[in-house]
Amino acid sequence: MIREAALGLSFATLTLLAVTAFAAEEPSTAAPLSGQLTITGASTIAPLASEIGKRLEETNPDLRIDVQTGGSARGVADVRAGLAAIGLVSRKLKDDETDLTAFTIARDGVGIILNTDNPVSVLTDEQIVDIYLGKIANWKDVGGKDAPITVVNKAEGRSTLDLFTHYFKLKNSDIKASVVIGDNQQGIKTVAGNPNAIGYVSIGTAEFEAGQGTPIKLLPLKGVAASVENVRNETFSLARPLNLVVKTAPEGTVKSFIDFAQSKDVHDLVKEQFFVPLQ
Template sequence: MKQLKTLAFIAVGFTICLGLKSCTQPSQIATQSTNQLQGKLVLTGSSTVAPLAAEIGKRFESKYPDVRVDVQTGGSSRGIADVRTGVADVGMVSRSLKDEETDLQSFAIASDGIGIILHKDNPVKSLSNQQVLDIYTGKIDNWQQVNGNNAPITVVNKAEGRSTLELFLNYFQIQNSEIKSSVVIGDNQQGIKTVAGNPNAISYVSIGTAEFSLTSGITIKLLPLNEIAATTENIQNQTFPLSRPLNLVTKTQPEGLKQAFIEFAQSPQVHDIVQKQEFVPISK
């Protein structure tokens, strides 16, 4: 009789477990949900956001081994176009969305500023907004005119479709057709390499990228703007006048793998990556 009671107790317990879809199932579900993400994400766009997104992607892949994150550059305009046509799952855009782009979904993952850079051996320590404008429109064409060396100025401009160009033009209230450029470059690294290799060059690039290059010993320097130092600290305290959000964009409200990646890119789990690349983390 005692044995029958024991068997009956086990049977009841087993029945209860089945009613709850097994006593061990919750832990199994948790394990599955941790590893259920799989597939490939294609991100295209801003050369400023790309290195950051690539590092976030590597950490995301380590968390979800069945996921691959493919990051390609080409400028913010490409990111917008590729998301709209379905070529990319997620676009990278280093500016706020324009009025004609508000049909897209935008998610900030960091913030950055745009700074004027010169070669570190250029004796010019600062330029007024008007002097920068006059240099880029050809009214000032020799460094001697702004207390520099007697040498012609090499004006480095960004190519069409680059968000840094759009922000630069908007801030200085000029058209691209007014700029008298000596060299037209694509991404930030090209601008930094051009200035580092030419003591008479001037360019404008991501402050985060420039600061990262400075720590690597690249021969450039950042100039203040409106007498405010071009630093990530001043971007964070919102005193630097030329700053921007770094965004991920999607065609519709993201779901599944896209949603998981974007939430991860906005989380404190990647703040160390954001700071390592000299950008300012977004607090959510």
Template sequence: MASIGRICAVYIAFFSSSPGHAADNRLVLTGSSTVAPLAAEIGKRFEEQNPSIRVDVQSGGSSRGVADARSGLADLGMASRAPNADETDLQFFTIARDGVGIIVNTNNSVRSLTDEQIVAIYTGKIADWSKAGGAAGRITVVNKAEGRSTLELFLHYFKLKGGDVKAHVIIGENQQAIKTVAGNPGAIGYVSIGSAEYEADHGAHIRLLPMSGVAASVENVRSGSFPLSRPLNLVSKGAPGAVARRFIDFARSRGVHDIVESQFFVPIAP
């Protein structure tokens, strides 16, 4: 299945029980399901260049990444959003940029939706595709679970509150949303543009819709013309430790731009 390529692997290393040994040789990252597959691939290359270090990448949402970084459960959190005002105790390091786009099934005849139509669909005011320019059929609204930064960005952009959304399916990971929409001709969802372009390129039956008249594409995220974009960040509590600092510098270097682009994200300038 195509989505396997995007699912983050977990790399677990077992070390001797001598004090400090595991901390010096294992780097734990938790958080955003958008950042996790990218961090996992960067982690593989980092391990190749640093054979004594193992990188353990676990998803679970940006909120988990921030909480784990803050509590010390993770060496680095992963967050697919900018820092909040109450996170001054944390440091955010951008490793790429991404956008959030609307996806429908490839069998859906709808090619575009206005912002007003998207709001009407997600608030239950439009429940059939025939009311949005498509063929008759019930709309299945796929929404992100609480604690996901993609949900926060979606609600903020469309000026909605969580309680406004009338969802039929609640998902966590980008891959869950893509799988749900790919398998349901009447479904609509919103996901990382990078994840969606990657999966569509690998055969997933989804199509990204334009937003505010701008095509949802990596190139438009790169140019700054797409209206809903975001930074993909690594997060630390205060100054990162030595190994974490090395990983951050590596993840922000030109040496991983090919990995960033292969996963349909936008590299940051050096």
């Protein structure tokens, strides 16, 4: 009797354990996301963030993701003010932005662009600095045509400007700009429409536009071609992280978006934007 009871208990216990183990192996189904998520900031990241948002909306029909541009500075300001849940910042966070947390979703490079009609194919770092300081004002002084140089600079608050000035050790107040532009597309259109212009934009965007026939070309830096591939292998020095920033620890829909944006599920979208996916 005792032995039979023991055997019965043992069988019941094993059965319970088996059921528990089976239940643990069952995939958990997360509740669908809903509501609206507002994301603002860098124009460089905005197209990628929009595509990631559309893909997330496909499996969450009650979710709406609103992506707006305005520069990295806007992304930081809106997150701090509670106007956006996530900020798009295409650079490292600054020393005075330690109240924010950044989540990198890809990498990008910034390249110098000229019009394809400009015969100049290479400029040294020193020549680029002198052009932006106004010390070199004619293309003939760097092996080009006898024509005045149109210096295209980025507006304040643009992370591309921050990266450019940091790399070349320039102060924006010292730059002698002929034209001040906002996003990458404005910079590309300006240089494409002016054979004497020089500017700097996202390598991914410029490489795509050049491939589509837009009359621009990317210049190498220190002998290294400005290309997505060289950003990927980390041989191109003028590169940056593309970040999603938040003010508080992400949870709910915000966390779900960040996790999805950092996953392999969006690597194809990152590559389509000519950025470098996270390893």
